[in-house]
Amino acid sequence: MAKHPIKGTIDWFDDRLEVTKTIWPATAGHTVPANAKWWYVFGSATMAMFMMQLVTGICLALVYVPSADHAWDSLIYLNFHQPLGWFLRSIHFWGSTAMAAMITIHMTQVFLFGAYKYPRELTWVIGFFLLVCTFGIAFTGQVLRFDQDAYWGLGIGAAMMGRIPWIGPEIVDLILGGPILGAQTLSRFFTLHVFVLPGAVLLLLFFHLYLVLRKGISEMPVAGKRVSKRTYEKKYFAEIERTGVPFFPNAAKRDMIFIGILILVVGIIAAVVGPHGPNGPPDPMIIYTTPRPDWYFMWIFSVLALLPRQIETFLIMAAPVGFIVVFTCLPFWSGTGERHWRRRPAAVIVVILMYVSIGLLTYIGFPSPWSPHMMAGSGVVSPIEYYQGRSPLEMQGAVLFQYKECRNCHAIAGLGGQRGPDLSDVATRLTEDQLRRQIIQGDGNMPAFGRNLKPAEVDALVAYLHTLTPPGENPAQPPSRHEIPALDLPSSTAGGTTGNSSGRGASAPARP
Ligand code: HEC
Numbered sequence: 001m002a003k004h005p006i007k008g009t010i011d012w013f014d015d016r017l018e019v020t021k022t023i024w025p026a027t028a029g030h031t032v033p034a035n036a037k038w039w040y041v042f043g044s045a046t047m048a049m050f051m052m053q054l055v056t057g058i059c060l061a062l063v064y065v066p067s068a069d070h071a072w073d074s075l076i077y078l079n080f081h082q083p084l085g086w087f088l089r090s091i092h093f094w095g096s097t098a099m100a101a102m103i104t105i106h107m108t109q110v111f112l113f114g115a116y117k118y119p120r121e122l123t124w125v126i127g128f129f130l131l132v133c134t135f136g137i138a139f140t141g142q143v144l145r146f147d148q149d150a151y152w153g154l155g156i157g158a159a160m161m162g163r164i165p166w167i168g169p170e171i172v173d174l175i176l177g178g179p180i181l182g183a184q185t186l187s188r189f190f191t192l193h194v195f196v197l198p199g200a201v202l203l204l205l206f207f208h209l210y211l212v213l214r215k216g217i218s219e220m221p222v223a224g225k226r227v228s229k230r231t232y233e234k235k236y237f238a239e240i241e242r243t244g245v246p247f248f249p250n251a252a253k254r255d256m257i258f259i260g261i262l263i264l265v266v267g268i269i270a271a272v273v274g275p276h277g278p279n280g281p282p283d284p285m286i287i288y289t290t291p292r293p294d295w296y297f298m299w300i301f302s303v304l305a306l307l308p309r310q311i312e313t314f315l316i317m318a319a320p321v322g323f324i325v326v327f328t329c330l331p332f333w334s335g336t337g338e339r340h341w342r343r344r345p346a347a348v349i350v351v352i353l354m355y356v357s358i359g360l361l362t363y364i365g366f367p368s369p370w371s372p373h374m375m376a377g378s379g380v381v382s383p384i385e386y387y388q389g390r391s392p393l394e395m396q397g398a399v400l401f402q403y404k405e406c407r408n409c410h411a412i413a414g415l416g417g418q419r420g421p422d423l424s425d426v427a428t429r430l431t432e433d434q435l436r437r438q439i440i441q442g443d444g445n446m447p448a449f450g451r452n453l454k455p456a457e458v459d460a461l462v463a464y465l466h467t468l469t470p471p472g473e474n475p476a477q478p479p480s481r482h483e484i485p486a487l488d489l490p491s492s493t494a495g496g497t498t499g500n501s502s503g504r505g506a507s508a509p510a511r512p
Pocket of ligand 1: 429439445447
């Protein structure tokens with residue numbers, strides 16, 4: 001009987017290439033534990049997303065111009081002129097999101113299932129560096145947008161690296177191609193994004209997969225079944241011999257289904273939401289911008305903003321080193337013993353804590369209340385009670401408060417920036433001298449305004465701030481020299497005894 005022509009062609013090639021004899025059994029044909037089911041799809045999903053990024057990235061590179069002058073324009077061209085260019089950018093952006101998500105889930109699953117334990121320690125370590133490279137690609141990729149987010153994010157990143165003792169400036173120089181962001185910067189990041197880091201991923205991936213094939217996919221953990229260096233491999237391979245199934249088509253089928261759904265989801269989101277940016281063109285002259293990193297770096301952004309200043313530099317230096325040490329040492333430190341998460345409560349708690357804290361930090365990163373709200377000074381007015389009944393000097397202070405952009409960081413009646421405290425009732429906390437000192441010298445995260453204000457302007461600001469009390473409360477007073485207990489005499493304190501010329505007393509208009 002004549003062979004089917006397709007089968008005939010395949011066989012013809014197979015006779016010459018000997019795929020079924022040599023490569024197939026060691027790769028797609030290798031046996032996997034029968035109970036390794038849907039939990040095991042995330043690794044291949046990550047790889048599929050990486051492949052998608054390679055393809056879409058190559059297409060983008062055909063149009064993108066990695067030069068500081070033209071990068072932004074070429075993205076605008078892709079978004080609006082090139083047919084389906086927007087969709088390509090969108091797929092590449094959402095694909096990177098999906099890849100970051102998949103690799104995170106994959107790693108969490110491997111950790112919770114204790115799959116990193118003997119004899120798969122190296123698989124884990126290489127996997128961790130794959131994670132590092134993935135986020136490196138994501139970071140360098142957002143710089144390639146070369147919009148304001150990129151420009152400012154990079155500036156902040158460079159300022160951080162510059163703090164590394166001794167070699168900080170050299171590292172900044174190497175990465176930015178000079179002491180400042182310039183023409184060279186983009187070429188460096190382009191090279192990292194399209195050659196160096198993807199190359200590193202391919203190399204690491206090769207070893208990762210090699211180890212996965214050699215040491216086998218871990219079987220589903222069973223509570224009480226401990227990993228011991230003496231017996232594990234013998235038992236594992238005996239079990240695989242008895243009950244294992246070939247990877248293709250059994251497990252491959254599940255991988256394919258999941259990857260298909262994932263690509264569909266990414267495609268739909270990409271089509272509906274569209275590409276990310278570029279937002280405004282990068283311009284060091286524009287400081288009225290609030291740069292935001294892409295969402296997967298948002299938590300780092302929050303951490304940096306919220307760190308107390310005293311430990312900031314130390315943590316910026318120590319945290320990455322700490323992460324690398326902890327993650328690479330983990331399988332050597334707990335390489336044997338229980339694998340099931342029910343017997344490893346500490347592991348479960350670590351995962352929950354990490355997800356909750358990263359989730360919370362990401363959540364507060366989006367509105368970033370600590371960033372000055374750059375337009376608040378020109379856009380937000382206070383309720384009338386905050387102006388009513390003020391003297392001309394105090395009114396002048398109110399205007400200055402608006403005009404000198406104090407409002408960008410300070411709210412009044414809850415309206416305005418949140419970098420500094422709400423000043424609606426600041427007069428109850430600070431005396432006039434303290435207000436004056438705060439304005440002139442600044443403090444903590446508040447810039448010193450001494451040089452930007454004339455003495456008369458400081459007077460006006462202090463006079464105004466000193467009227468800000470809740471109804472019925474008096475402003476803070478300097479401690480009196482003669483500590484006479486206050487008598488309940490009419491108008492002994494009300495009405496402002498400290499040069500407060502407004503003459504407001506019991507009959508003053510109601511204030512909040
Ligand atoms: C860049 C943001 C920023 C700007 C602009 C700013 N401040 Fe502040 N301000 C802060 C922060 C942050 C604090 C909290 C003190 C600290 O961090 O040490 C603060 C504290 C204060 C306090 C003390 C409040 C308290 O309850 O202790 C006063 C008063 C004050 N600012 C007045 C002003 C005035 C007046 C201006 C405008 C001339 C101004 N600030 C502009 C950030 C800012």
